[in-house]
Amino acid sequence: MNTAIYYFTGTGNSLKVAKDLSQYIEDATVIQIRQEKMSHQLSTNAKAIGFVVPTIxxxxxxLVSQFINHLEVKHQNPxxxxxxTHGDHNGMGIVCKQFKELLAKKSLPLSAYFAIQMPHNSPVKDHLTTNQEKERLFKEETIQIPVIAESIRNRQLISHTRNKFKSYLxxxxxxxxxxxxxKKPIDRGFYADEKCISCSICSKVCPAQNIxxxxxxxxxxxxxxxxxxxxIQWCPKEAIQYNKETIGIERYHHPEIKVTELIID
Ligand SMILES: Cc1cc2nc3c(=O)[nH]c(=O)nc-3n(C[C@H](O)[C@H](O)[C@H](O)COP(=O)(O)O)c2cc1C
Ligand code: SF4
Ligand code: SF4
Structure with missing residues (x-):
């Protein structure tokens, strides 16, 4: 394998980006980051290694930080x-800085960083992406992918600097x-309502083995x-709520990704 593309995803945006990139890079393999993998020895011989993750x-x-800490990179000069992938305009936050710091601890470089805006996957009123905007973002992604892939194939070094004050905030x-x-687990707000049909998809799709x-x-x-x-987003009955915030709000997952792609049997 020449290129290993590791991805973490909740609703498929990052998997879609990882899969699309792999179409433009010879001998690339797409690998999911999940809790189950943490109990195994993780190593790669790949010459190029990519991480595609949502901004949260x-x-x-x-889990992505833990995965990187755990991953043994065997190539001498990867x-x-x-x-x-991020939902807000210019919403990539401190992701680049975090990758740089995590990799530096392992004496590895972050050779290039890219960001792609995708539909926001938070089912709260303020964050909903309109259908028209979704179409625009999906189209934009198909334009960005070949450009990013070319940079990767050419091993371009691409740095990203963020305004210091913004980065601090x-x-x-x-x-x-x-x-x-x-202090207070964030998943305390989740519950399944009366629409639940006990299919266990939520438990299987959780990348953190948390259900x-x-x-x-x-x-x-x-x-x-x-x-x-x-x-919450893959439940086929929309039976999962987070406190009262998500009641009656439409759900989202990437339309070209199937739930079966995210489940390990
Ligand atoms: C809890 C939560 C927090 C998020 N925080 C941010 C954020 O800080 N900045 C941003 O641009 N998008 C944010 N997003 C949107 C996601 O990063 C975006 O929709 C991403 O493409 C989802 O990728 P996925 O489908 O691979 O999980 C957030 C989404 C969730 C669910
Ligand atoms: S995915 Fe939805 S319907 Fe299936 S078990 Fe979970 S809450 Fe119930
Ligand atoms: S319980 Fe699992 S699937 Fe649900 S939000 Fe937490 S990590 Fe994601």
């Missing part, structure tokens, strides 16, 4: 790139969420939630 509360999901927001969720089925209903474990919202 301005930064990267904790080309490493990161792509963040975003670091504060990210840290605030990290601290508050360590178990108890008495045929999902039970959030309150220990490892990444707040990716895969559970």
């Amino acid at each position: 509360f301005k930064g990267i999901p904790k 080309y490493i790139f990161a792509v963040s 975003e670091t504060l927001i990210y840290s605030y969420h990290a601290i508050s969720t360590s 178990e089925m108890a008495d045929n209903k999902p039970k959030w474990k309150l220990e490892n939630c990444q707040f990716c919202l895969a559970c």
Whole structure:
């Protein structure tokens, strides 16, 4: 394998980007980041290594940091790139900075960083993306992908700098969420309502193994939630709510990604 593209996703945007990139890069393999993999030895011989992840509360999901810490990179001089998908205009937050710091701890470079805006996947009124905007973003993604892939094939070095004040504020927001969720688990707000048919899709799709089925209903474990919202967004009955905020709000997942692509049997 020449290129390993690791992705984390809740609702398929990052998987779509990873898959599309792999179409333009010879001998590229797309690999999901999931909790289950953390118990195995993780290593790669790939010459180029990519990470495609969503921005969540301005930064990267904790599981992605743990995965990178765990991953043994065997190539002596790898080309490493990161792509963040984000829902807000210019909403990539501190993702690039975090990747640089994580990789530097392993004496690895972040060779290039890219960001692609995709539909926002948070089912709250303020964040909903209109259908027209979704179409525009999907089209834009198909234009960006070949350009990014060409940079990767040419091993271009692409740095990204963020306004220092903005970066400082975003670091504060990210840290605030990290601290508050360590004190009070964020998944305390989830519950399944009477529409639940006990199909267990929510439990299977959770990349963090944070949902178990108890008495045929999902039970959030309150220990490892990444707040990716895969559970809420892939439930076929729209039976999962987060407090009262999500009641009556339309759900989203990338239209070209199937739930089966995210599930390990
Ligand atoms: C809890 C939560 C927090 C988010 N925070 C941000 C953010 O800080 N900036 C941003 O641009 N998008 C944010 N988003 C939107 C996602 O980054 C975006 O929709 C992404 O493409 C989802 O990718 P996925 O489908 O691969 O999970 C957030 C989404 C969720 C669910
Ligand atoms: S995915 Fe929805 S319907 Fe299926 S078990 Fe979970 S909450 Fe119930
Ligand atoms: S419980 Fe839901 S939001 Fe939390 S990590 Fe699992 S799928 Fe994502």
